[in-house]
Amino acid sequence: MCLETARKVLEIEAEALSELVRRLDDNFIRAVEILYGCQGRVVVTGMGKSGLIGQKISATLSSTGTPSFFLHPAEALHGDLGRLVRGDVVVALSYSGETEELLRLLDTIKRLAIPLIVLTGKPASTLAQASEAAIEVGIEQEACPLGLAPTASTTAMLAMGDALAMALLEKRGFTEEDYATLHPGGGLGIKLRRVESVMHTGDQVPRVQPDTGMPEVIYEMSRKGLGLTTVVDDQQRLVGFISDGDLRRFFEREGNRALSLTAADCLTPNPITIRRKELASGALNLMEARRITALPVVDEGGKLEGVVHIHDLWATEMF
Numbered sequence: 001m002c003l004e005t006a007r008k009v010l011e012i013e014a015e016a017l018s019e020l021v022r023r024l025d026d027n028f029i030r031a032v033e034i035l036y037g038c039q040g041r042v043v044v045t046g047m048g049k050s051g052l053i054g055q056k057i058s059a060t061l062s063s064t065g066t067p068s069f070f071l072h073p074a075e076a077l078h079g080d081l082g083r084l085v086r087g088d089v090v091v092a093l094s095y096s097g098e099t100e101e102l103l104r105l106l107d108t109i110k111r112l113a114i115p116l117i118v119l120t121g122k123p124a125s126t127l128a129q130a131s132e133a134a135i136e137v138g139i140e141q142e143a144c145p146l147g148l149a150p151t152a153s154t155t156a157m158l159a160m161g162d163a164l165a166m167a168l169l170e171k172r173g174f175t176e177e178d179y180a181t182l183h184p185g186g187g188l189g190i191k192l193r194r195v196e197s198v199m200h201t202g203d204q205v206p207r208v209q210p211d212t213g214m215p216e217v218i219y220e221m222s223r224k225g226l227g228l229t230t231v232v233d234d235q236q237r238l239v240g241f242i243s244d245g246d247l248r249r250f251f252e253r254e255g256n257r258a259l260s261l262t263a264a265d266c267l268t269p270n271p272i273t274i275r276r277k278e279l280a281s282g283a284l285n286l287m288e289a290r291r292i293t294a295l296p297v298v299d300e301g302g303k304l305e306g307v308v309h310i311h312d313l314w315a316t317e318m319f
Contacts, residue, residue, distance in 0.1 A: 028163070034115045036172070040087030044068060047094070050150075057158070064166075071083060071084070076105060095120060095157070097122040118130075121137055192281070196277065199307060200312075205230065206226055210239060210240070211263070212263045215259060221244070226294060227244045228293075237302045242268065243294070273295060273296045
């Protein structure tokens with residue numbers, strides 16, 4: 001019995017979402033344009049279950065590049081209306097479009113010339129008629145067997161809010177790098193961390209010049225403990241790279257003569273490099289694909305800025 005009920009709930013809510021796809025129109029496009037042009041904050045508001053959905057929509061907007069906060073309409077009527085300023089956009093959620101607390105906000109919204117976007121199941125309602133864009137999220141039936149608890153209607157509101165946020169994200173050209181900036185902590189933040197946050201810099205970076213003798217090259221590699229050294233010119237531009245493997249092969253080939261030679265005789269020219277703003281996950285993928293353990297980090301002019309080592313990427317527990 002419980003599985004039958006669960007299937008029925010999911011079928012009803014899935015059908016409600018399918019109907020939303022067929023119902024998308026110019027109101028959605030207009031809403032995205034209004035949100036994109038917002039000079040202030042996107043203020044999301046709603047009562048009851050709609051308010052809970054509004055809090056999630058506001059959080060999604062904020063995390064994808066659109067400054068937003070949730071304003072409880074009842075609290076707004078007791079002093080929090082001062083949080084609304086010219087330049088904001090209000091997104092109101094009300095299935096009936098007649099929620100009293102929201103209707104009482106209209107005078108202030110209109111006085112401040114704040115654009116209003118409404119998500120409602122009743123496009124002819126008072127709120128919808130007072131808005132600049134009314135997005136219909138009406139449903140045929142709630143998934144509640146009693147037809148009382150908001151279920152399919154709140155699912156429809158949530159999905160439409162996600163659709164607005166993602167359309168806006170795309171219009172802004174919001175990137176993985178932008179997302180990483182707003183999510184520095186947790187699993188997502190770690191996965192989207194940039195190379196510059198994990199690379200070795202300054203005196204941590206092993207570096208020699210082309211004319212450095214092999215004894216000093218070996219000492220530098222041993223002292224810095226990364227199993228490699230970069231080779232740079234007088235302007236700190238990268239000219240080559242020497243790994244432990246390069247060093248072993250060099251001594252096998254040159255024998256005792258190797259100690260009398262220089263870094264220029266041993267280096268690998270034109271090594272694979274990466275930029276500091278690249279994602280750390282991209283550096284890891286590159287190293288695994290090329291079967292190498294480290295990447296020099298250079299700027300646009302080829303100047304050495306650091307070294308990122310595969311062990312440092314594994315240590316971040318990105319995956």
